[in-house]
Amino acid sequence: MSETRIEIPGPYDFDRVLERLSIDPLHAVDREARLVKVPYYPTGEVITVKGVGTKDEPAFVLSFERDDKSEEKQAHIARIFQWHTGLHEVQAHFLATDLKPIFEEHVGTPIVLDFNPFATIVKSIIHQQLNLKFAFTLTHRFVTGYGTEKDGVWFYPSPEKIATLTVDELRELQFSQRKAEYVIGVGEKVASGELNLEELAHESDEVIIKELTKIRGIGPWTAQSFLLFGLGRPNLFPMADIGIQNAIKKLFGMEQKPTREEMERMSAAWDPYLSYASLYLWRSIE
Incomplete structure (x- = not known):
């Protein structure tokens, strides 16, 4: 067993991450202990990710079963939890758009990838x-x-x-x-x-x-x-998704769900972070 401590720039709300992961009964999440156990498919190991920091000063301790290839495993976990993405840049972008209210409410919510x-x-x-x-x-x-x-x-x-x-x-x-x-x-x-x-x-x-x-x-x-x-692609906006349509309808007080043309017009200002627009719109109605 070995451990590594990781620190990243904030904001990054790990408690919101755990909340969202806990929706799926297949995930091994302990919200009180602020940790999740992640299946590492290449070797069949389990990697524990524990939050030890705050939203503004995020820090994590990774626990590995084995010492070998720890850099590869660390990179894998960083990719899943998108620690390389500067959420401060994403936040600044959306505070200048009409999605400002939900980005203020859900500040520091990252995209988290599936484990495989x-x-x-x-x-x-x-x-x-x-x-x-x-x-x-x-x-x-x-x-x-x-x-x-x-x-x-x-x-x-x-x-x-x-x-x-x-x-x-x-x-x-x-x-x-x-x-x-x-x-x-x-x-x-x-x-x-x-x-x-x-x-x-x-x-x-x-x-x-x-x-x-x-x-x-x-x-x-x-x-x-x-x-x-x-894959964590950053600029995706699935316009056919009913959840996104309902979130836009609610956020902007529309009588009916938006048309594709309306969504195309609205989303132009959200580029190049459309994936985050999608996530925060989903979050706004969950």
Whole structure:
């Protein structure tokens, strides 16, 4: 066991991070102790991230099971929690826009990535067209049924494992026929190497969306979720997302949800941090 202390510029509200992570029952979060246990997929280890600072002076202690490759693990955690992004710059940008009220209310709220990019796609497919409560329930059944657990931390099943499943097995968990086919299909493509997510991650947003939406069961919403929560791309604004539409309607006192043209006009001033606009709009109605 080894430990490393990390300090980053504020603002960064780790308590809000833990609050949002705790919504998912698969996450091992202790809000009182201000820590989360993160599955590290390359080696099957568990890394503990503990907040020891404040919103204005953020600091963290990382605990590793093993001493080897600690720099790689540290970089991985920094990427997940987006510690390299200067939220003070993002905050300053939005205080000069019409989103100022929600950025003042939720100051220091970072984008936090899913713990594994492949899991982002699987989770997004499962969540399609479901209310949030049942989406988390169904994902929990899937991961606890076919994934692995260590020290109270759940790892999503590997593509190879998913590729061996049958539609009937997933139907027993209350997957729809098509959703079961989609999840198994994407597992098969990644397991076979037909879809290489590591290589794809180096491409532009447009290329990634084009390639992913060729796959049965992956539409623009799922592809954008992969870009935002799998890769941390900073300038994404999923206009078809109902939550974002409802948040804009509420924030600006509109009688109806905004049209695509209205959203395009509004969001022009939020570039190049559209992903943060998306996050804070979601936060404003959660």
